[in-house]
Amino acid sequence: MLDLQSIGVRLGSFELADVSVTIEAGEYFVLLGPSGVGKSVLLEIVAGLIRPSAGRVLLDGRDITGLPPEQRGFSLVYQDYALFPHMTVRRNIAYGLPRARSARPAAKRRAAELAELLHITPLLARRPETLSGGQQQRVALARALAVQPRLLLLDEPLAALDTNTRFRLRKELKRINRELNTAVLHVTHDPEEAMALGDRVGILLDCRLHQVAAPQELFRRPSDPQVADFLGMRNVLPVGRVDDKICHICGVDIHVSSLTAETTHIWIKPEEIILSQEPFASSARNQFKCTVVEWDPRGSLLAVRVAAGDLSLVALITHASFDQLAIEPGRQIYATFKSSAVHCF
Amino acid sequence: MTRQSLQPSGSGTWFGLLLALLGSAVLLLIVAPLLGIVLATSVSDLSRAAADREVTESIKLTLLAALAATTVSAVAGVPLAYLLARKRFWGKGLVLGIIDLPIVIPHSAAGIALLTVIGRQSPLGKHVLGGGLVGTTAGIAVAMAFVSIPFLVNAARLAFMAVPERLERAARTLGASPARVFLTVSLPLAWRGVLSGMVLMWARGISEFGAVVIIAYHPMTTPVMVFQRFNDHGLRYAVSVAVLLIAVCVTLFVVLRLLSGARDRRGDHA
Numbered sequence: 001m002l003d004l005q006s007i008g009v010r011l012g013s014f015e016l017a018d019v020s021v022t023i024e025a026g027e028y029f030v031l032l033g034p035s036g037v038g039k040s041v042l043l044e045i046v047a048g049l050i051r052p053s054a055g056r057v058l059l060d061g062r063d064i065t066g067l068p069p070e071q072r073g074f075s076l077v078y079q080d081y082a083l084f085p086h087m088t089v090r091r092n093i094a095y096g097l098p099r100a101r102s103a104r105p106a107a108k109r110r111a112a113e114l115a116e117l118l119h120i121t122p123l124l125a126r127r128p129e130t131l132s133g134g135q136q137q138r139v140a141l142a143r144a145l146a147v148q149p150r151l152l153l154l155d156e157p158l159a160a161l162d163t164n165t166r167f168r169l170r171k172e173l174k175r176i177n178r179e180l181n182t183a184v185l186h187v188t189h190d191p192e193e194a195m196a197l198g199d200r201v202g203i204l205l206d207c208r209l210h211q212v213a214a215p216q217e218l219f220r221r222p223s224d225p226q227v228a229d230f231l232g233m234r235n236v237l238p239v240g241r242v243d244d245k246i247c248h249i250c251g252v253d254i255h256v257s258s259l260t261a262e263t264t265h266i267w268i269k270p271e272e273i274i275l276s277q278e279p280f281a282s283s284a285r286n287q288f289k290c291t292v293v294e295w296d297p298r299g300s301l302l303a304v305r306v307a308a309g310d311l312s313l314v315a316l317i318t319h320a321s322f323d324q325l326a327i328e329p330g331r332q333i334y335a336t337f338k339s340s341a342v343h344c345f
Numbered sequence: 346m347t348r349q350s351l352q353p354s355g356s357g358t359w360f361g362l363l364l365a366l367l368g369s370a371v372l373l374l375i376v377a378p379l380l381g382i383v384l385a386t387s388v389s390d391l392s393r394a395a396a397d398r399e400v401t402e403s404i405k406l407t408l409l410a411a412l413a414a415t416t417v418s419a420v421a422g423v424p425l426a427y428l429l430a431r432k433r434f435w436g437k438g439l440v441l442g443i444i445d446l447p448i449v450i451p452h453s454a455a456g457i458a459l460l461t462v463i464g465r466q467s468p469l470g471k472h473v474l475g476g477g478l479v480g481t482t483a484g485i486a487v488a489m490a491f492v493s494i495p496f497l498v499n500a501a502r503l504a505f506m507a508v509p510e511r512l513e514r515a516a517r518t519l520g521a522s523p524a525r526v527f528l529t530v531s532l533p534l535a536w537r538g539v540l541s542g543m544v545l546m547w548a549r550g551i552s553e554f555g556a557v558v559i560i561a562y563h564p565m566t567t568p569v570m571v572f573q574r575f576n577d578h579g580l581r582y583a584v585s586v587a588v589l590l591i592a593v594c595v596t597l598f599v600v601l602r603l604l605s606g607a608r609d610r611r612g613d614h615a
Contacts, residue, residue: 047518069517076518082511086533095529096519140515147519 008054033204075144250310255285255339394585411550426501456559489550504538
């Protein structure tokens with residue numbers, strides 16, 4: 001439906017180069033990247049609010065690069081909601097609807113429908129300043145959906161919300177996408193959000209689109225170490241010399257059951273690594289004597305960095321194991337993981 | 346939370362005292378003459394002045410000429426303010442400088458400069474305005490507009506700058522043309538600032554003497570009348586007219602403060 005062809009833009013010192021991507025009708029597409037790489041700029045280019053310095057935007061094959069935003073039929077929702085403070089919720093939602101006297105009853109009905117869809121019917125007569133963040137974002141979504149956009153543009157729509165509200169609205173977004181069959185282009189810096197929502201995810205790093213793929217595919221096959229790193233994949237190691245299911249990395253031999261000639265990187269999930277005080281006999285083929293380097297809390301678990309020679313690995317362990325192993329920097333310890341637990345890409 | 350400000354310890358030192366003393370001197374400079382003129386006016390003088398047709402006519406003329414200057418200027422000046430608040434273009438700094446020029450030019454000189462454009466002998470005055478605007482209400486309004494328009498444009502520009510651009514951008518993506526965005530989003534959100542700019546311009550126009558007296562001695566605006574009565578009849582005759590004029594200006598000023606005060610309170614919520 002929407003084609004971005006070699007989009008480039010230059011704004012002061014900021015530059016975005018050669019972004020090409022296609023968004024299909026009804027698709028939920030997430031653009032993921034750290035802040036400051038131009039995700040929002042790309043979104044405003046699609047909206048028609050910024051003109052790209054290079055490339056073309058096509059809608060159903062028609063060049064709309066120079067079309068003003070009001071003629072595109074894409075509505076944009078900002079992180080800070082951008083509700084009109086001088087209008088009630090109802091008038092906010094109806095802002096984009098036809099406003100001829102004869103069209104008013106229909107517009108009012110439509111506003112009521114959308115309020116129902118987003119569970120904000122009791123708020124219709126209120127002013128935006130009296131609403132919570134989550135409520136304001138629902139109003140902003142209703143307002144954007146009222147115009148029946150071909151494509152809904154979301155700029156970090158959940159970033160300013162507290163955790164519970166964020167989870168609830170995340171579900172709503174997916175539901176709206178499915179129920180109304182509205183295509184969505186959603187920009188975020190949160191990998192978890194991208195994975196939960198996206199049919200496909202595009203990864204924007206260093207002002208360049210690195211990879212576009214379905215969420216599972218991204219973890220299975222990240223296009224390069226930067227993508228893996230941004231997705232929070234720890235223990236991604238470049239493969240050097242290879243001998244029949246064994247790779248030699250930083251002076252250590254690692255058994256990898258799925259190793260092939262094409263493998264360039266391996267990934268050892270931190271939660272697959274077992275730490276123990278003594279070596280123990282098991283079917284796991286990889287066991288190394290290591291030294292604890294550092295540790296820090298990671299949610300309900302703890303991330304412990306260990307070193308075996310020049311090889312540095314991160315293992316995730318529970319607080320109970322942490323106490324039992326008496327983890328502290330400099331302590332000698334054993335790290336064990338199965339050869340089948342190592343992913344190759 | 347109460348509005349009580351938190352004072353650091355030692356704020357009652359000699360420096361604090363010095364600040365208070367210097368500040369009082371400034372206030373005295375403003376309050377003393379105003380208090381003096383009110384005390385120097387007897388009620389009978391005031392009521393005689395208020396009943397004097399010449400005086401009331403001149404106050405009416407002054408208010409209306411300044412109001413006309415403000416309204417007409419607003420039609421062109423408010424869009425200009427929006428342009429200056431939103432767009433970046435070549436020569437914008439120059440435009441901003443030109444807008445502020447009337448503030449630094451001596452107003453009598455501004456009056457003379459205006460004569461070269463709307464005077465009897467000027468090309469515009471001769472051929473288009475049918476003998477120029479000297480001695481007409483229109484001429485007075487032009488002189489008032491010249492000296493007071495920076496107040497309107499600057500206040501409106503700041504008001505538009507305070508409107509988040511994202512609101513306008515969101516409105517565009519909802520299908521609104523730039524003109525509709527201006528009328529339904531930018532202007533309604535900036536109107537308080539625009540309105541206080543208009544009141545400021547109106548008040549400034551009313552109080553103008555220098556430029557007006559050169560364009561038109563007659564019909565006589567109130568500031569010119571204060572000068573004429575003082576020259577021809579002496580202090581006592583000037584005082585009552587002056588008090589009336591000051592009362593009019595102070596009333597306008599209170600309205601202005603109420604407008605901008607309401608805006609400040611709104612700003613607190615943001």
